[in-house]
Amino acid sequence: MSVPGCFDESFQRQFHQLLEARRDVRSFKSDPVPDAVVEELVAVTRLSPSVGFSQPWRFVRVDSTERREAVVASFERANAAALASYEGERAALYARLKLAGFREAPVHLAVFCDDATDTGKGLGAKTMPETRAFSTTMAIYTLWLAARARGIGVGWVSILDPREVERALDVPEGWRFIAYLCLGYPASYENTPELLRAGWEDVDPRSTHLTIR
Amino acid sequence: MSVPGCFDESFQRQFHQLLEARRDVRSFKSDPVPDAVVEELVAVTRLSPSVGFSQPWRFVRVDSTERREAVVASFERANAAALASYEGERAALYARLKLAGFREAPVHLAVFCDDATDTGKGLGAKTMPETRAFSTTMAIYTLWLAARARGIGVGWVSILDPREVERALDVPEGWRFIAYLCLGYPASYENTPELLRAGWEDVDPRSTHLTIR
Numbered sequence: 001m002s003v004p005g006c007f008d009e010s011f012q013r014q015f016h017q018l019l020e021a022r023r024d025v026r027s028f029k030s031d032p033v034p035d036a037v038v039e040e041l042v043a044v045t046r047l048s049p050s051v052g053f054s055q056p057w058r059f060v061r062v063d064s065t066e067r068r069e070a071v072v073a074s075f076e077r078a079n080a081a082a083l084a085s086y087e088g089e090r091a092a093l094y095a096r097l098k099l100a101g102f103r104e105a106p107v108h109l110a111v112f113c114d115d116a117t118d119t120g121k122g123l124g125a126k127t128m129p130e131t132r133a134f135s136t137t138m139a140i141y142t143l144w145l146a147a148r149a150r151g152i153g154v155g156w157v158s159i160l161d162p163r164e165v166e167r168a169l170d171v172p173e174g175w176r177f178i179a180y181l182c183l184g185y186p187a188s189y190e191n192t193p194e195l196l197r198a199g200w201e202d203v204d205p206r207s208t209h210l211t212i213r
Numbered sequence: 214m215s216v217p218g219c220f221d222e223s224f225q226r227q228f229h230q231l232l233e234a235r236r237d238v239r240s241f242k243s244d245p246v247p248d249a250v251v252e253e254l255v256a257v258t259r260l261s262p263s264v265g266f267s268q269p270w271r272f273v274r275v276d277s278t279e280r281r282e283a284v285v286a287s288f289e290r291a292n293a294a295a296l297a298s299y300e301g302e303r304a305a306l307y308a309r310l311k312l313a314g315f316r317e318a319p320v321h322l323a324v325f326c327d328d329a330t331d332t333g334k335g336l337g338a339k340t341m342p343e344t345r346a347f348s349t350t351m352a353i354y355t356l357w358l359a360a361r362a363r364g365i366g367v368g369w370v371s372i373l374d375p376r377e378v379e380r381a382l383d384v385p386e387g388w389r390f391i392a393y394l395c396l397g398y399p400a401s402y403e404n405t406p407e408l409l410r411a412g413w414e415d416v417d418p419r420s421t422h423l424t425i426r
Contacts, residue, residue, distance in 0.1 A: 005234075005402045006364030011227045015362055018220060018228070019260035019355065043421050047232035049357070051371055053408040055420035062426050078340045085339065094336070110426075119417040123307070123408070124371045126298065127291045130346065131371045134391070137347040138354045139420070141262070142232065149228055151219030158264055158337045158344045169426045178347070189218045195266040195336070204332040207268035207352070208256050213275050213323075213382045 020191045022145055025153030028104040028184035033152060038107055038183070041143050041152075048142040050135035051128075054120030057139040057178075060169055062108040070168035071110075071160065071180060072102050078159045097198060100157045105182035110165060111140055116174025136178045143181075153186035233404045235358055238366030241317040241397035246365060251320055251396070254356045254365075261355040263348035264341075267333025270352040270391075273382055275321040283381035284323075284373065284393060285315050291372045310411060313370045318395035323378060324353055329387025349391045356394075366399035 007015075042059050050056060062068055079099065086094050102108070113136040115129070125131050144154045162177035171177075195201050220228075255272050263269065275281055292312065299307050315321070326349040328342070338344050357367045375390035384390075408414050 005399065007227065007231060007362045011224065011231075012362050014220065014224045015228065015231070015359070016257070016260075018224075019257065019359075021218075022260070022262070024262055039423060042423050044229070044232065046416065046421050047229075047235070049235070049237055049354070049369065050420075053406050053414040055417040057420050058424065059422075060424045060426050064426060067426050082336070082339050085335070090334065099337070114419070117417070117419075119419075120408075120414050121303065122298070123295070123310075123413065124312070126295050126372070127374050128371045130343075133343065134347070134350040137350045141351045141354050144262070146228070146232075149220045149225050156262065158341045159339070161340050171424075186218065193266050195333075200336065201266040201333055203259065204268040204330070206327070206330075206332075207263075207270050208259050209272075210252060210255050211271065211273045211384075213273050213277060213280050 018145060018149055021189065022148045023153065023190050024194065025155045025186045026098045026101040026194065027187035028101045028153060028182065029187055030104050030106060031185050032106045033183060037150065041147050044146045045139040045142050048139040051125050051131035052120030052123030054117055054125065054132055054135060056114045056117050056132045057136040058112040058114050058175055060110040060112065060171065062110055062169065067168055068102065068108060071165055074160045074164040074168065075100055075157060078161055082159060093200060097200065099159060101155050101182045105184040107183035109181040109183060110169055110177065111136060111179045111181065112171055112175035113178050114174060115176050133176065133178060140179055140181065147183060151185065152183055155182040157182065231358060231362055234402065235361045236366065236403050237407065238368045238399045239311045239314040239407065240400035241314045241366065241395065242400055243317050243319060244398050245319045246396060250363065254360050257359045258352040258355050261352040264338050264344035265333030265336030267330055267338065267345055267348060269327045269330050269345045270349040271325040271327050271388055273323040273325065273384065275323055275382065280381055281315065281321060284378055287373045287377040287381065288313055288315070288370060291374055295372060306413060310413065312372060314368050314395045318397040320396035322394040322396060323382055323390065324349060324392045324394065325384055325388035326391050327387060328389050346389065346391060353392055353394065360396060364398065365396055368395040370395065
């Protein structure tokens with residue numbers, strides 16, 4: 001930092017490249033990711049913001065084949081139901097999309113929000129208890145960016161029944177399922193969102209339009 | 214990037230510093246932030262992940278004094294109610310905390326999730342519609358980190374009644390309030406969370422503990 005508080009331009013440029021390179025990955029190489037690296041990525045989430053410093057995220061590494069299969073089965077049911085909700089060309093396009101990389105990804109992480117935590121003493125969450133789940137989401141994004149900086153890809157699977165995942169992983173009472181992450185070295189590095197490349201959806205200018213009030 | 218897909222160590226170190234420096238800021242200098250910088254920060258959110266590429270975040274810049282006052286009034290009501298829920302030492306500590314920087318922050322941004330958007334065609338959100346709000350949260354975090362890289366601080370205020378903010382800002386039907394952000398140059402740059410420094414809460418080791426299943 002040459003100017004106090006401001007990171008230099010070279011860093012800012014590279015940070016922009018990191019954001020561009022941060023893709024949702026569904027095609028992985030089967031090369032293992034060292035345990036120490038996974039632990040490091042989970043450890044870096046301590047730097048994430050959380051409502052009232054509640055730090056409510058809980059990471060579960062899913063290693064058991066049986067539990068992985070239960071999650072995959074939940075995905076397959078939800079995905080079949082989703083496919084059935086589309087028609088014609090759209091259904092054909094949906095059917096061609098690869099929406100998860102369960103089989104190849106060496107590391108599976110399920111992420112929960114501990115809605116029952118007393119940490120933070122409820123500060124900031126009384127009128128908006130959902131901010132605990134939002135904090136958990138930002139912890140996931142911290143891990144996602146830190147992983148990509150190390151060349152590791154992350155794919156977030158949300159085509160799942162949350163209650164089924166909670167049961168399959170036998171998590172403590174009060175833990176709410178937020179995300180299922182597949183981690184591994186990507187089969188290829190892309191800078192364009194897969195759903196844009198596949199023709200599923202376009203850039204929506206409303207997301208970067210600034211409404212003035 | 215010297216190794217394909219992997220960012221170099223110097224960048225990784227600086228990225229870690231950015232995560233450390235990314236604080237929730239409640240004390241701002243009154244120096245203006247140029248409009249072009251605010252627009253740039255909103256524009257960078259196009260690089261954020263979103264469920265089914267739905268890009269559901271909507272940014273509203275709150276410039277009108279009347280609307281800002283309505284939001285501050287909502288905060289003051291919610292904050293008084295929160296204070297009343299604590300007792301003794303804890304209440305005294307809560308009363309001493311500065312939880313928002315409405316008055317000094319030159320820029321106010323309200324962030325909404327467009328739950329009614331058709332963008333993304335519902336992909337990935339059928340069993341977990343809350344992933345649209347999670348996507349919005351990650352867009353906020355993208356802006357937050359990009360702002361901090363430029364020396365600009367962000368404070369996320371959640372001590373608000375969401376319905377009151379939606380009414381005060383007269384947003385379209387279907388937009389759900391997610392966050393109210395104060396932006397500006399921080400009065401000081403800190404690397405330690407304010408609630409940790411103030412003795413409100415400690416580090417919770419459960420957030421970085423890896424449960425194995």
